[in-house]
Amino acid sequence: MFEFPLNRRAFLANYAGGIGSLALTYLLQSEARAAGTGSPIDQRPAHYEPRAKSVICLFQHGGPSQVDLFDPKPELSKRTGQAYPGQVEAHFHTQVRNLLGSPFRFHKAGNCGMELSELLPHTSLVADDLTLVRSMSTESVDHEAALRLIHSGSAFAGRPAWGAWVIYGLGSMRQDLPAYVVLADPGGAPIDGTKNWSSGFLPAIFQGTPFRADGSPVLNLDRPHDVLPAARRRQLEFLSELNAAHLNRHPENSELQARITNYELAARMQTSVPAALDISQETEATRKMYGLDRPDTAEYGKRCLMARRLVENGVRFVQIFLSGQPWDTHSKNAESLRGLCAKTDQPSAALVADLKQRGLLDSTIVMWTGEFGRLPVSQGADGRDHNRHAFSLWLAGGGFKRGYVHGATDDFAYKSVTDVVRVHDLHATLLHALGLDHERLSYPHEGRDDTLTDYLVTEARTVPELLA
């Protein structure tokens, strides 16, 4: 008969240096929970001094067209109508047509002179605060696979979203607000729905919590209208008597204790959540800045403003999604982009400017990205198909460089060629900015310590050039 190492805590502590992974911290905290102290969502120290403590991800489903927004290509414009000199990998491979230059003008923005499309007048105003990466590449021209890659580091399903990894790594700054909030489009779910913010094989407490922008933000948050406050108070008192009697039989069981505490937490959330989202407390100037006064921008702007309030209130990770996959411009590319930019340009830029004026930008990473880019050739008459070889994204704040353009694509913006950044590298760098080492942020899964970047296979590396 074997002897089990009974003092597991001491055992783990002895080998802590050896394990060095956050899984240990997590397990120890689970044990701490078992001893009645702390919770797995408690704030945890980073691996090293973090530059940022929060993230706001403005996710642009569908694959925004880098060639019309961020990556000017005079050569492409010149050769509009000619065949692409080579083979193009497309999603709808039978509909590939000739080269199609952007109909939009580009101009130099800010002191840095970053070239941006005329469709982005507001983003241009904050160019000096942005790191623009023009040399992104991903692995699939299929939406779902590319979404899974940019959200969870793998084209395969079932892995945790990177927001879930961040919360697992750093914990929550507030007990009465979810650490990872999703502000979904009231117009409908994004493509792939809840999979975009799943915790995968991490415990479910690390998954994103969707907040609705209208009505009650969290499911079951509000006391039903026919339950009177005094009656509810008495109910809760009775419940705590019942639970106390039950706990007497299991005084050491912290899960039972946690469940009791959760009723208090739930009550606190009934005020803390609406307060964090309450944009009525914002000045007229701020509301205007986000475009709340105009029908085009009001809805998206409201959620950008909410994102700022949430970060201000200690929410670690906020994601904004659009309904469906609007940037998927298979036809009428130019026309659709006009509409999409009219909706998103001003509020996105306002978020950067507003965070900056409040001194929050240094500690908050804002990321604007889709899942892939679009082709330099037309699909049918006036569309653009998916492109996995090149796309652009921008980052602001949280220790990223300001007024900086990283990498370049070929003459057609078809392939990233200089300083290519793969999605795995992006993830490694984002974690790094948050003080987390992507090789050490691991969780035991299927017999190994799994990581966001799966660096042993992907050879992911941080991109120090992106950081100030």
Place this chain on the structure above:
Amino acid sequence: MRGWRLDSLFRRNAAVKPPRLGAISSSRRITSSLALLATIWLSLLSPAPMCAEDGADAPAQQHWAFRQLVRPAIPHVQQADLVRTPVDNFIEAALEKRGLTLSPPADRETLFRRLCFDLVGLPPSPEDAATFALDASPDAWARAVNRLLASPHYGERWGKYWLDVAGYADSNGYFNADSDRPLAYRYRDYVLRAFNDDKPFDRFVVEQLAGDELSGYTTNSPVDEAVIELLTATHFLRNAQDGTSESDGNPDELRTDRATVLEGAVQITMNSLLGLTIQCCRCHDHKFEPITQREYYQLQAVFYPAFPVFDEKAWIKPRDRVAHVVTPGEMERWEAETRLLDDEIAGLKRDFANWTRERRPPSMVRFSDDFDAPGASLAANWSSRAPGDDAPAGTPELRLDASQPPGALVRDGALCLVESGAAGDRWLATREKFDWTPAQPGEWIQATFDLKADRLDSAATPAARIGFLIAAHDFDDNSPIGGGNVLIDGNPAGGAAVHLDYPGDDSKPVGDLGSSHYVPGHNYGVRVTNEGGGKFRLEQLVDGIPEEKPVTLSEADLPDGGFAFEFCCGRSFIVDSVEVMAMTGLDPDGSAAHREFADAFQSRQKTLRKALKQKQQQRREKPGGIAYVTDVLANPPAVHVLERGNYAAPGSEVQPAGLAMLSPSNASLAVEQLPAGAKTTGRRLALARWLTRPNSPASSLLARVIVNRVWQHHFGMGLVATPDNFGVSGSAPSHPELFEFLADELMRSGWSLKSLHRLILQSAVYAQSSALRSEAFAADPDNRLLWRFRTSRLDAEAIRDAMLTLSGELDDRLYGPYTPTSRQDDGSVIVAENAEGVRRRGVYLQHRRTQINTMAALFDSPVIVTNCPVRSNSTIPLQSLALLNSEFVRTRASAFSSRLEREESADPRRRIELSFRLAIGRAPDAAERAAAERFLNEQTAFYVEKSQLAVAGNQVKASQQGIAMSPETGAERAWHDFCQMLLAGNAFLYVD
């Protein structure tokens, strides 16, 4: 302890970099230095078995899980009086080594509640609990165990555990569409029945892997229940996600989508049966287990004939991978039944139509053409221009009485609309125009026609739409009158799209009408009803009955105009009996005939609707659809290793084979020659035989893995804490000898899981109290040595099922299609009140991957991606909010309190006692009773006081706030509040 990656040991010192494991992958064994470290590491966790191995270069076969099973001796214990079964010897011996001992048994009420939730997932009834508590006979426990094991609810509980492991879901996943798997439930039922029947586990495995091959089924072979069961079992292999019904994109992507299905089948098979994770071997040799990339593709070769990834033509999409297999006579019975129903429905409709024709006042018929007048020209009633047009509609002009397209002619007493497919709209309109806006609210006008055929001859393409117009007045858009030209574009796939002012640039869609499919053999049309306030309701009529989903129009949308058929886009079809009928209050002669008819008409219509609905509900799905798996290539091509997992880089050829580490001498599969004419290769059957061959390392591992799962569900944690990883990198068993003993017992019993349950449940270990013993807690806080029973929360299904049981609402019907869930505007997923089976057990709820019932998801019901060997156990505030505020819990509390009142109306004290017995399986103790009485008194008084204030004040406002209006309802509400808190309490949510 979860599995750790071996190289984590290297991180103790940051200066020592872990070796790049990829660099050593050419060796299929773990290199000696790593293996040494692994051994040290693992020996710290489980010294005995690992130290028995000789360290470096230990052959894989010596890993405890990969060895052939050896039955251990049963250890002696000092406290022999505690022992009830050999299970106790092993556990007690380990405890005694640490100076500990088993806890005393729990009280009988606690034990019985524990046993009921454990075996059937439902709370005991107070009567059963009382009977058990008073039964002093020595075999009372054994009888209780046997009775519960014999209950069909046992399969619902334990079958669900297998479904989690097998990755069961009611949808295809993969893509956002997450399309339906309407027949998956038959596999679910197969699993539930297999558990209920105590099907030997080895047989269960063989059937799931190769039931089709066992059955010898071919399309024309005779069918009996056994064949159906065997085919159904193979759905196991298609539990993985499968997006190939929705795939689009370039050929590489389509191939990836197909490959994902095969990879999923291999992954689920190896993980659920052998507790191994091997998908990393798709690209390279396993880094931590003795499994090579080549072996992975040998396994793929077993399943390849069923899932031919590289043969797009042979590939079968999930929606087509269905056989209609029925026992003799079943299909005939269904056809006869369906025919009878069809006849009855047609008869009801015919009677209604005849009655209408006979009884309606002639003045109501504004237009009628049955195309039966011999020799009459179409031009008498019809025209290619609308009543208000100057020029004919469209170019070239429509030819009347002509069969060349575009044209219209009468043939065999019906009107043929002959379309060319050339560009441009045209129409055939009535010469007469009608008033489409009846003057008085309630009055209506309708236009209808019989659709005889959706093409001119059987060889032609069916019309994509059946288009017709009302208020057709102005094709060329020259008229000063706006609006009109209301196009109703009837869809064979259901419903009709409505466009105003058609055709032209100013045409606009205004919505969709109805839901019925436009198919020949029915009468279609629309009715316009004056709703008052200048609004006109446009409804679709099918066989004279208005359908739901109307569209609202204004008076300006409906100028006077004709009725017309649309010619467009090659849509030729045949119609008959065109009729325009109006029900207006005023008769031409001033009598009440119209009104009388209209009243009778409406009442008959209502009766007919009800009768039709009843008939439709009697309809049964076509029987026998089985979503199954079989080889689609009887002579499959060679299967290759894919270099680095790249689909475009085939490497060396492989043959189907098992895993070398489990077949020391020979892993190749003995693929039997199947009978001549067989459509399958026999590969899967050979793999199944290899897995279950007695006295082999493979069947030893198979037994260990399922024993661990059974233990896990009885005790809250497996003897191996990583049920999905029995490899070198997984965790070692906490009680290795007990483990071997149980696996051996399972095989000796003929793989009977119910025997295994009995062995475990009869033990003193299982009967232990969960109470705290501080000296034992100090020594083993995690209770890995099992010095007490582990308190655990009910899982998602048990919470639902228990709430429905004690509220007296549970619909405990067994088996059948899933109960649908639906997503609400607020994002939650619920079971709608009008859903069939709304109160059924959780196992029957639709488990769509992207749409998990919210209440279940909150309590850790998994989103199935591949499979789920262990559910997480979360404790989050959202659960508290759901228990306090969700509609589901509040409704259960209401039903619970109604039940209490029904069953114990007189005595509040006894009612309190009953409520506790129902919710937590025992009577309240003195303190709980006092708290309950105090709460009920205070809460009742509060509501009564509120109601008196309300009577004095604003009653309307008071009732809006839901305030009780009398002492009786005050008490009622207090009981409701009380019941809900019982459901929210830990004593209900946890099992001791």
